[in-house]
Amino acid sequence: MAGSADPHAVVPAGPPLWLLAELTYRCPLHCVFCYNPVRYAGVQNELSTAQWIDVMTQARRLGAAQLGFSGGEPLLRDDLEELVQEAHRLGYYTNLITSGVGLNAARAQRLKDAGLDHIQLSFQDSTRELNDFLSHTKTFELKQRVAQLIKAHDWPMVMNCVLHRHNLPHVRKIIDMAVALDAEYLELANTQYYGWAWLNRDQLMPTHAELLAAEAEVQRFRAEQEASGAIRCRVLFVVPDYFEQRPKACMNGWGSVFLSVAPDGLAMPCHNARDLPGLQLQNVTQTPLADIWQRSQAFNAFRGEDWMQPPCRSCSERHKDFGGCRCQAFLITGDAAATDPVCNKSPHHEQVVQLVQQAPQRRQIPLVFRNDTESRARL
Amino acid sequence: MGLDFGMTLPEKPVLSRRFRLQFEEAQQRWVLLYPEGMVQLNPSAAEILKRCDGTRPVPVIVAELETAFSVQGIGAEVTALLEEGQRRGWIG
Numbered sequence A: 001m002a003g004s005a006d007p008h009a010v011v012p013a014g015p016p017l018w019l020l021a022e023l024t025y026r027c028p029l030h031c032v033f034c035y036n037p038v039r040y041a042g043v044q045n046e047l048s049t050a051q052w053i054d055v056m057t058q059a060r061r062l063g064a065a066q067l068g069f070s071g072g073e074p075l076l077r078d079d080l081e082e083l084v085q086e087a088h089r090l091g092y093y094t095n096l097i098t099s100g101v102g103l104n105a106a107r108a109q110r111l112k113d114a115g116l117d118h119i120q121l122s123f124q125d126s127t128r129e130l131n132d133f134l135s136h137t138k139t140f141e142l143k144q145r146v147a148q149l150i151k152a153h154d155w156p157m158v159m160n161c162v163l164h165r166h167n168l169p170h171v172r173k174i175i176d177m178a179v180a181l182d183a184e185y186l187e188l189a190n191t192q193y194y195g196w197a198w199l200n201r202d203q204l205m206p207t208h209a210e211l212l213a214a215e216a217e218v219q220r221f222r223a224e225q226e227a228s229g230a231i232r233c234r235v236l237f238v239v240p241d242y243f244e245q246r247p248k249a250c251m252n253g254w255g256s257v258f259l260s261v262a263p264d265g266l267a268m269p270c271h272n273a274r275d276l277p278g279l280q281l282q283n284v285t286q287t288p289l290a291d292i293w294q295r296s297q298a299f300n301a302f303r304g305e306d307w308m309q310p311p312c313r314s315c316s317e318r319h320k321d322f323g324g325c326r327c328q329a330f331l332i333t334g335d336a337a338a339t340d341p342v343c344n345k346s347p348h349h350e351q352v353v354q355l356v357q358q359a360p361q362r363r364q365i366p367l368v369f370r371n372d373t374e375s376r377a378r379l
Numbered sequence B: 001m002g003l004d005f006g007m008t009l010p011e012k013p014v015l016s017r018r019f020r021l022q023f024e025e026a027q028q029r030w031v032l033l034y035p036e037g038m039v040q041l042n043p044s045a046a047e048i049l050k051r052c053d054g055t056r057p058v059p060v061i062v063a064e065l066e067t068a069f070s071v072q073g074i075g076a077e078v079t080a081l082l083e084e085g086q087r088r089g090w091i092g
Helices: A049-062 A081-089 A105-114 A128-135 A140-152 A167-180 A193-200 A208-230 A289-294 A326-333 A348-363 A374-376 B043-051 B060-067 B075-087
Strands: A017-021 A065-072 A092-099 A118-123 A157-163 A185-190 A234-238 A258-261 A267-268 B020-024 B029-034 B037-040
Touching: A017 A049, A049 A081, A049 A289, A065 A081, A081 A092, A081 A105, A081 A157, A105 A140, A118 A140, A128 A140, A140 A157, A167 A185, A167 A208, A185 A208, A208 A234, A267 A289, A326 A348, B020 B043, B029 B043, B043 B060, B043 B075, B060 B075
Parallel strands: A017 A065, A017 A258, A065 A092, A092 A118, A118 A157, A157 A185, A185 A234
Antiparallel strands: A258 A267, B020 B029, B029 B037
16 A cells, blocks of 8 residues: 555645656667666557647646656657757756767757757766676767767756766766766766666675775865866766665655656656556546646655654654655565665664675676566566 | 855856746746756845846946845845855856
8 A cells, every 4th residue: 555645635736846758668778777667668658749748738837847858768759859849838948868879960950959958968887898788789989979969069968877886986987088078967876776776786786885985086076176166067976875874855755846757658756656556647648737746646645744654754854855765665665655764763774784785795696688578578 | 155266256247058047937936947957046036147147247236126126235145146156157
């Protein structure tokens, strides 16, 4: 049972500020840390252009201002330019979150003309070998070319690199690469263990020492940059929460500001919510978005605080972290309404400690690359 | 926090082209939009930033605001906001 919220006792909802449009689960890359659902191959029937435009129009009316085009690889949609143009007309700030595969000079120009505001480009590593191995593709040089294309069209660029034990030792080189490519921001996103990353957690999990060494490198870079007097690249180090004592404020609270729409039109309070049991997720092709956002069981299941169990229920920090991540609570404790076990006040915290400690002894488990065959095998 | 990089304000401040100033109906306030983020502005910050178009010197911005809102002596407040904006990269 997901939460104890009475469907009639609805917590008043503010506007969704973020719309994440996951245009497709199709992707030319096969990253081992992908957070897409492992069973994505069972998701058919992508929304049409007209349906996406309808979703964007409704979400904008509700108050969404930031729009992320994501996936999968959103460039696989031939109508991306049309969707960007419409989003721009509606007044969104438009973000394209991409691996870069499929972006050539002609397409970049069309996206610029359509009003695209920003591109987030993912890299897997500073070396060709590891980039290509982890994504199971030959894309390293392509990504360098795409980065130059992004700058040539005067877009701000966020470079994103997912960190894990294989590339943590390269963190300074990754930063140097971002600076060399003129990225305004570098997101060093320590792996969050959902989807494919959850399957591969033993292979990806660093040791505490590896993590501390990388964080020290990041601090050293920041200090050097501040001393230089010019901030060229702002580096974000996304906290690896398994190593923390308090959970992240996931989604800034359930149903608070974030609205995700999956390729098939399923509206979700979090892009990993598809597999949470007990949620009655609704589809934008069948229900108006305002009803979904304000009144649906799924968006109210963990909205506010009534659903919280001890120790969250009486915790002085519940307004700060909102009880952490529901997906993580479910994956580790089996109960989506439990306190996020990352929190050391959780009765299940020891399980997180064990996941970290046992990983080095479990490295023989083979990596599972994200692809249709592996996905179908898990349907 | 007050990190001081020893920066001085430009004579005629201009909003960085990396930020978009926009009124949001649903929130009934002005916001600054940037890659994957949004700053929600209070009314006075919005009025100051709206005038950062690269043509107005700081004293002109102050005088305009004092006239528009029938107040006096807000120079220090305006400068503080502009310095904060510069530290956060809003002001080019």
